[in-house]
Amino acid sequence: MKTRSAKFGIGQVVRHRIYPFRGVVFDVDPTFDNTEEWWLAIPEGQRPAKDQPFYHLFAENDETEYIAYVSEQNLEPDHSQEPIRHPQVDEIFERTAEGNYRVRYSFDN
Numbered sequence: 001m002k003t004r005s006a007k008f009g010i011g012q013v014v015r016h017r018i019y020p021f022r023g024v025v026f027d028v029d030p031t032f033d034n035t036e037e038w039w040l041a042i043p044e045g046q047r048p049a050k051d052q053p054f055y056h057l058f059a060e061n062d063e064t065e066y067i068a069y070v071s072e073q074n075l076e077p078d079h080s081q082e083p084i085r086h087p088q089v090d091e092i093f094e095r096t097a098e099g100n101y102r103v104r105y106s107f108d109n
Contacts, residue, residue: 006030006053007072011093011101014057015078016070018046022078023057023068024089024101034069048073058086 006028008014015022032039032050039047048071055075059068065086081099093101 004030004052004072006055008053008055008075008077011096011103013078013080013084013100014055014070014075016068017074017076019061021059021061021068022080022084023059023086024084024093025055026058026092027056029054029056032071038069058084058089060084060086 008025008028010025010028012025013022014025030053032048032052032054034054039050042048053072055070055072057068057070059066083095083099084101089101092104094104095101
């Protein structure tokens with residue numbers, strides 16, 4: 001498999017191209033790194049290629065907050081500058097003036 005460089009970085013706010021959710025990137029896999037069962041559960045016509053970056057997100061929609069695992073092809077930058085309300089965001093990140101997040105250098109216990 002050919003590996004591509006990640007388009008989005010840790011702390012960047014992104015949104016899904018198809019589904020109504022957004023989130024902040026907290027980890028990146030250079031290629032697909034989940035179970036085959038997870039990948040096969042995606043409808044065949046929407047199943048992403050495995051040879052692209054996949055992003056771990058502190059995600060949210062209108063109803064709830066959760067962890068999402070999303071292929072790069074399904075993400076785009078979120079320019080709303082609205083804060084992410086996921087409860088784990090403040091444990092790891094602090095918000096920048098530009099509306100993105102940067103990793104905290106000291107964690108509160």
